[in-house]
Amino acid sequence: MTDNNLKRQEMRRKMTAIRNQLTLAEVTQYSQQIADRVSQLQPLQKAQVIMGFSAFKNEVRLMQLLERWREQGRTILLPRVEKAGNMIAVEFTGWENTSSGPFGIREPLGEPFDTSKIEVVLTPGLVFDYKGYRLGYGKGYYDRFLPQVNPQAFLCGVCYEFQITENIFPTESDWPVHWIVTERSEIVINWDYF
Numbered sequence: 001m002t003d004n005n006l007k008r009q010e011m012r013r014k015m016t017a018i019r020n021q022l023t024l025a026e027v028t029q030y031s032q033q034i035a036d037r038v039s040q041l042q043p044l045q046k047a048q049v050i051m052g053f054s055a056f057k058n059e060v061r062l063m064q065l066l067e068r069w070r071e072q073g074r075t076i077l078l079p080r081v082e083k084a085g086n087m088i089a090v091e092f093t094g095w096e097n098t099s100s101g102p103f104g105i106r107e108p109l110g111e112p113f114d115t116s117k118i119e120v121v122l123t124p125g126l127v128f129d130y131k132g133y134r135l136g137y138g139k140g141y142y143d144r145f146l147p148q149v150n151p152q153a154f155l156c157g158v159c160y161e162f163q164i165t166e167n168i169f170p171t172e173s174d175w176p177v178h179w180i181v182t183e184r185s186e187i188v189i190n191w192d193y194f
Contacts, residue, residue, distance in 0.1 A: 008168065016126060022160075033184075034158055035062055035065040037181045043194075049113075050066070050075070050120045051077040051118050052077070052078060056104075056105050075113075078090060080101065086141075088145075090109070090112060097110065120154045123142060124136070125157055127159075127168050128157050128164055128187075129164070129165055131167075135168045143173050155179075157180040177189065
């Protein structure tokens with residue numbers, strides 16, 4: 001195993017431990033601050049097809065915002081992990097049309113959505129760096145999925161401020177986001193979307 005792989009593993013371990021220590025009150029407060037910031041972003045205000053995610057453990061919780069957008073008539077997508085290990089986007093039509101996925105995360109039932117029609121992807125991660133690269137849990141779902149999305153889509157990472165680091169030592173398969181929103185700041189990687 002290379003030095004960089006060891007560094008990435010250590011980052012995952014450390015960040016998971018820190019995030020697990022957040023209280024429910026902190027997760028709720030920070031998530032609300034992040035949702036407020038996200039909803040003010042121009043690409044999000046214009047988008048009609050938005051892919052979000054259902055939070056896992058102490059991840060940022062954006063479902064209230066996503067459900068509000070759905071009630072406004074926007075198409076909201078959530079990820080679903082397939083047996084082959086790939087992730088697809090499926091329209092979220094309500095909790096009654098979801099089931100528990102392989103990691104205990106609620107996933108939507110239904111047909112895969114056409115990735116060329118996705119305008120925004122709100123992307124979770126364990127660690128993000130200042131170039132927009134992210135570390136997830138090591139399964140590579142988002143790194144395989146994001147290259148399939150419409151190249152014009154706005155990719156927005158969401159995480160807590162403490163999850164930002166100088167360098168995640170990206171590999172060739174890592175796919176960067178265009179913007180990162182935390183409860184305290186926004187990190188711009190690509191101004192082309194504004």
